[in-house]
Amino acid sequence: MVYENLIYKKGDGLALITLDRPNQANGMNYALARELANAAQDIDLDSSIKAVILTGNGRFFCAGGDVVGMSKLGDDLAPEVKRMADELHKAISTFARMSAPVIMAVNGTAAGAGFSLAVTGDYVIASESSSFTMAYTNVGLSPDGSSSYYLPRLIGIRKTQELMFTNRVLSACEACEWNLIHCVVPDDELLERAHSVASNFLNGAAGSNSAIKKLLLQTFDNGLETQMEIEGRLIAECARSDNGREGIRAFSEKRKPNFD
Structure with missing residues (x-):
């Protein structure tokens, strides 16, 4: 795919996705959602990728749906919104289930679908100037992008009701206090911190990180015994892997492990 609405780069085990519609506040439309889903699928199929960073270009992470664009759709509005939501949901589902941890680097306003997308990350970092708001009901729409799940x-x-019904705007610090994100950093340090977090994943055992994602994705659906059985199977799977053997050997030899 030729990417026209995002910048997609891969190398040295890292995938970097930058939403790239700065003149439209990185607003979500069908084309952007489709490209995001395609990039997510490409990463999912690439076993060399051990970490993903997703951010936005310009002053906005993503200001939600491209409402100005929607206003021009006429009778095509409802089917086009459904097509866009389907592609966005495909991307989010793929990010959630891929092996590589996804780092969200929120660089500005995250509203509507941008808010929904931001909090799906396995690790979420926000710049000091960023803000978070649902904003859906301001334009007569309902939440999407997995926000009613996450x-x-x-x-x-x-607190979810408060955000969705009142469209309260949270500062980055408030979002951190509410446990929506992991940390807040100065604006000019955002990508540096994101790459620092990514380096931990790149130097770590991919199988361990993948297992953590699987466990946490299922934890609210399973009872205690079911979840423990899954834990047992996954830790045994890790122990059988080359990285598992290397990690145990390195610990016993009092050295740093050399993971693939």
Whole structure:
């Protein structure tokens, strides 16, 4: 695919995706959502990728759906919105289930679908000037982008209701206090911190990180015994792997492991 709405780079085990519609506040439309889904699929199929960074170009991470573009669709509005949501959801599902951890580097306003996308990350870093708001009901729409799944699990139903019904705007520090993100950094240090976090994944055992993602994705759906059985199977799978053997050997030899 030729990417016209995002910048997609891969190398040395890292994939970097930059939403690239700065003149439209990186607003989500069908084309951007489709490209995002395609990039996610490409990463998922590439076993060399051990970490992903997703950020936005310009002053916005993603200001939600491209409402100006939507206003021009006429009778095609509803089917086009559904097509866009389907592609966005495909991307989010792929990011959630791929082996590589996904780092969200939120560089500005994250509204609507941008908010929804940001909090799906395995590790979420925000710049000091960033902000978070649902904003869907301001334009007569309802939440998408998995926010009705992730938000109640991250912050509980009451705070989710507050965000969705009132469109309260959270500063980066408030978002951190609410456990929506992991940390806040100065604006000019955002990508540096994202790459620092990525380096931990790049130097780590890919199988271990993949197992963590699988365990956490299932934890609210399973009972205790079911979850422990999955834990047992995954830790045994890791122990059988080359990285598992190397990690155990390195620990016993009191040296740093050399993971693939």
